[in-house]
Structures are given as structure tokens and as C-alpha cells.
Amino acid sequence: MQLLNLLRANTRKEYLELKRYLPNTLAMMFTFYILFVGMFMGIQFIGDPSAQDVNTQFVIVNYIFWFLAMMVVNDIGFVVMNEAMRGTLEQLCMSPMGLWRIMVSRLLATTTLNFFIIIVLLYLSMLTADQWLNVDLVAIMPILILTLISMFGLGFMVAGISIIVKQIQAFLQILQFILAGLTFVPLSVAPALAYFPFVKGVDLIRDVMINGTTLSQIGWGDFGILAVNAVVYFTLGLAFFLYCERIAMKKGLLSHY
Amino acid sequence: MDAIIEVNQLHKQYKKRRSKEYVKAVQDVSFKVNRGEILGLLGPNGAGKTTTIKMICGLLVPDSGTIRINDIDNQKHRLNALRQISAVLEGNRNLYWRLTVRENLDYFAGNRGFSRREVHARVEELLGQFNLKEKENELVNRLSRGMQQKLAIAVAMLADSEVILLDEPTLGLDVETGYEVRELLRDIVANHNRTIIISTHDMAVVQDLCERTVIINNGQIVTDDRVENLLKLFAARSYTITINGQLTDQQRKLLQDVFPDSTYQPETIQSTIQVDFSNGAKMYDLFDILKLNEAQIEGIDRETVDFEQIFMKIVKGESAHATA
Numbered sequence A: 001m002q003l004l005n006l007l008r009a010n011t012r013k014e015y016l017e018l019k020r021y022l023p024n025t026l027a028m029m030f031t032f033y034i035l036f037v038g039m040f041m042g043i044q045f046i047g048d049p050s051a052q053d054v055n056t057q058f059v060i061v062n063y064i065f066w067f068l069a070m071m072v073v074n075d076i077g078f079v080v081m082n083e084a085m086r087g088t089l090e091q092l093c094m095s096p097m098g099l100w101r102i103m104v105s106r107l108l109a110t111t112t113l114n115f116f117i118i119i120v121l122l123y124l125s126m127l128t129a130d131q132w133l134n135v136d137l138v139a140i141m142p143i144l145i146l147t148l149i150s151m152f153g154l155g156f157m158v159a160g161i162s163i164i165v166k167q168i169q170a171f172l173q174i175l176q177f178i179l180a181g182l183t184f185v186p187l188s189v190a191p192a193l194a195y196f197p198f199v200k201g202v203d204l205i206r207d208v209m210i211n212g213t214t215l216s217q218i219g220w221g222d223f224g225i226l227a228v229n230a231v232v233y234f235t236l237g238l239a240f241f242l243y244c245e246r247i248a249m250k251k252g253l254l255s256h257y
Numbered sequence B: 001m002d003a004i005i006e007v008n009q010l011h012k013q014y015k016k017r018r019s020k021e022y023v024k025a026v027q028d029v030s031f032k033v034n035r036g037e038i039l040g041l042l043g044p045n046g047a048g049k050t051t052t053i054k055m056i057c058g059l060l061v062p063d064s065g066t067i068r069i070n071d072i073d074n075q076k077h078r079l080n081a082l083r084q085i086s087a088v089l090e091g092n093r094n095l096y097w098r099l100t101v102r103e104n105l106d107y108f109a110g111n112r113g114f115s116r117r118e119v120h121a122r123v124e125e126l127l128g129q130f131n132l133k134e135k136e137n138e139l140v141n142r143l144s145r146g147m148q149q150k151l152a153i154a155v156a157m158l159a160d161s162e163v164i165l166l167d168e169p170t171l172g173l174d175v176e177t178g179y180e181v182r183e184l185l186r187d188i189v190a191n192h193n194r195t196i197i198i199s200t201h202d203m204a205v206v207q208d209l210c211e212r213t214v215i216i217n218n219g220q221i222v223t224d225d226r227v228e229n230l231l232k233l234f235a236a237r238s239y240t241i242t243i244n245g246q247l248t249d250q251q252r253k254l255l256q257d258v259f260p261d262s263t264y265q266p267e268t269i270q271s272t273i274q275v276d277f278s279n280g281a282k283m284y285d286l287f288d289i290l291k292l293n294e295a296q297i298e299g300i301d302r303e304t305v306d307f308e309q310i311f312m313k314i315v316k317g318e319s320a321h322a323t324a
């Protein structure tokens, strides 16, 4: 019950802020849309014309996942940095629920809210490119959920680093490109990336959305990798976050003044 | 009386940035706070007040020493200990500036596991008590500094925890708002049966609100006593003696020898002598000196000291010890 209240409070806060700063939210969506238009034009002009359709579809999926990764992994870094500067991080740390539970609620809340934005962006980009992907929710949802769990793990790592490192901004900016790299590089090019967080998931979703693979066609082995990935990265991420929190409490880093 | 907070031999040092040196922020600090008591943690800048408060709040891990809150060790059972306390740290930095007054109260309640419905009545009551009702839908970044501070205290009250810690609650407030915040705190103490620790270097806060004060300087406790006792102790020993006419040169010299700390202000009609008897000096010795020219004593007034002077004396005295 307490956990539910925690989740509710954090969802409400995220929602209120998104709504109150609607112009900002819209501007951010617009920027992302323009970015897509840029990539789409790029394919039209430089790409191999015979592979154009597949390339475009490929970019749409990658682009949507890049946005998701930014919202889940990168955003929490900025949030922690700002809250440390504002002084609210200390208030969160004093919650008897524990900071990590608040962070999980925040991650769930931002993901849920950004889901609506993602759907808008997805359909907007499909419309712009006139390429219709296979939105097979039955196949997508289980993959997406497992992928999100490993993304949360990565988010926790970024949050942890943001607690103990004061000049984190530059790192977070570079991270945006790393995330782009992880979402854009196909697994066939670098098979070892399957053991990186969320790369395998994006690859499977590409299979579903571009090649029309159905849930039953995806092997248990693939799901196994996804599940192990989710458990390992979430556990590692959380452990690392708790470790960073501990260091911060030893060195007095919870407020960056 | 039973202690709700027991702070035992706390030590904390910070590493200085870009050097191998350490700052000893808190050294061997121990004190107890009784249930329902209001304690002033007093000290000059950099004394270690915030460090001490943050260790009690579980935001800083001490290098050594223990803190028990309601008999719960705050390192071994951190979250459970946190349930017993709420705190407002340094000024108005504890709020979400993009949320309204009410949304802040709701959000922080949620973060402690309460639902909005559960705290609804309590929020209404606090908005009224803190005079924030007409501002409830105002964004926090549009509020004045004083209002923000009041809201931060209201947020701390919302948790219904037994212990409240306030770090510099009147810092940066103008005289009027400072007074208003003190009134609010006084009301909380009188009617809400909480245990409160206030860190401050605002003497008015200590003199107005606190029953007891722990004075800390350079990370160490210098004094731990009832405010009333300190006032009495110092007030009782400091006197202003008014005489008719002036002292002779010989008397002045004797006065200087016997009471080196005394001050003498000659005036044509009435002169005054201020003497502090706290160092074992005796009033009779003063009378002996005055008797030499049969000086007429017009009045003996016990000096009224305010807490500021006491504080300065204690802190200065301690620094003198430390450097000697």
C-alpha cells in the first residue's frame, strides 16, 4: 500500500510537471521529430535506393528506442544532478521508503508518461516516411518490458554516478551518443553487444516490427538472453546505486553546493 | 526523563578538495535530547552544526560514534530510524519549485508512503496554521523567502514524526519574517508535543524558544546547559556600579589591578564602573577600593545580558583555551 502511494505520488509529480511545462514538452517532441526528419532525408539522398524502405524502417525503430533510452537512462542523471543542486535530493534520502524505491517509482512514472509521447512520435514518423511498421503488441510487450528492466538498471548506474560526481553534465551529454550507438548498431555487425543492456531487446523488436516476426517465432534462447540481461543489469545497477549512495553519505556529497 | 535522541561520541572529518588534508568537522560530540524538549544547537560558522544535524538525519555516516533515535540505531536500522524524524535543512532548499504549495505537501507525504486522502485533513490544517491557505495554488518559486521557509517547516510537520530537526530556520529572513517563523515554532512546541533540535546562530531563536542549548565550536561541545541557567549564571555576576563624582588616580590603578576586566567611565557628575565577578573576584574588594575616597554609591545594577554576549564569551573563552 505504501509502495503504491509512493508510485502514485511520483507519477502525479511527473505528470504535473509535464503538463505545467507543456510548451517545453512540446518543444522537446518537436526537436526529436525534426531529428527524425533529418535522418529520413539523409536516407533519401545518400542511401542505396533499393534498400531505402528497409533502411527507413530500421531508422524509425532505432530512433524510437533511442528516445526511450534517453528518457529512462539519461534523464534520471539530469534529475539527480538538479535535485542535488536544489537540495531536494537530501529530502528524498530522508524518506523512510529509501531513495532507491523513490527512484524506481520515478523510472516507472517517466516511462509510463513518455510512452504516450513515444506513440505519438512513432506514428508521426511512420506517417512522415509513409512506412508502416508491424505494431504487434503481443510480441512487442514482453520484449519491451524485459528490455525496460535492463534499461532501468542502466538508469540506476547513471543515477549513482550523478550522485557522487559533481561535474556530471559533460558525461551525460556524451552518454546520449553512446545510447544512440547502442540502439543504432545492428547485432549482426557486433554480436557481442547482445550482452549489453537493451541491445538484444531492440534487435528483437526490429525483427517484429520490420520483418513481422511473431511471438511464437522468437526462440526461448532469445528470451533467455533478454531475461538474464534484465535481471543482471537491474541487480548490478541497483547494487551500484546503493554503493554510490553509501559513498555519498560517507563523504557528504548528497548536496552539491 | 527519558531520552529520545542519544548522540554518542560522534566524529566526522571531511577530506579537503584537491589536497590530502582533512577538516575535523565534528569531534567527540555526545548529547541527549529528552522527549518533548526543544534544543538549540548553537555555534559560529563552520562549527559543525549542519554536520551534526545531517548525521542525526542519516544523511551522513559518522566516522565513529552512534546515534539512537527512539532507541533505534540510525546506522543499523536506517530506514526505521528515519521514520522517527523529519528535517528542514539549510534554508528553503528543500522544495520543488515547479510545484505549488499544496502539490509539494502532497508529494512529500507520498514519498513517506501516505496517500493524498490520508493526509488531506492534515494538509488543510497545516495550510491554515502556517497562513498558506490563500497561496496553496501558487508555485513555490513565486513565494517569498519567508513563505518558502514556512512551507518547508509545514512539510516537515506533515510527517507526524516525533522528532523535527531544523537547520538555521531563520537564516536570510528579514526581522519580521524571522519573528513570524519563531512564533510558528513556538506554537509547534507549545501545542504539538514534538521534540525539536534547532541549529542556529540566531540568538533570538535560542532565547525565545529553546529550553536547553548545546554550544559547539570547532567541532566540539563547549557548553551543554539550560538556557535559563546560562542567562542566570552570567547575569548574576556582571554589575554596573554608579558613583557620585569620579575615582582618584590611585583608585583607578587599584581597580585595574584587582579587576582587570572592568571598565570605568568617568563623567563629571556620575561615573560608572562595570565589573564582572565571574572570575572569583569579590564585591567586597570593590567596596574596599571605593571606600578610599568615601565615594558615594548611587546604584548597583545587575547587568542584563542577552544571549549573544554569553555566546561570544563562551566561544571566545574556548578559542583562547584551544590556542594556548
Ligand SMILES: Nc1ncnc2c1ncn2[C@@H]1O[C@H](COP(=O)(O)OP(=O)(O)OP(=O)(O)O)[C@@H](O)[C@H]1O
Binding pocket: A251, A252, A253, B014, B015, B016, B023, B024, B025, B043, B044, B045, B046, B047, B048, B049, B050, B051, B052, B201
Ligand atoms: N561536504 C563537505 N566537504 C568538505 N568539507 C565540509 C563539507 N561540509 C562541511 N565541511 C566543513 O566542515 C566544517 C563544519 O561545517 P558545518 O557545515 O557542519 O558547519 P556549520 O556549523 O553548519 O556552519 P554554518 O553556520 O556556516 O552553517 C567546516 O569547516 C566546513 O567547511
Ligand SMILES: [Mg+2]
Binding pocket: B049, B050, B051, B090, B167, B168
Ligand atoms: Mg550549517
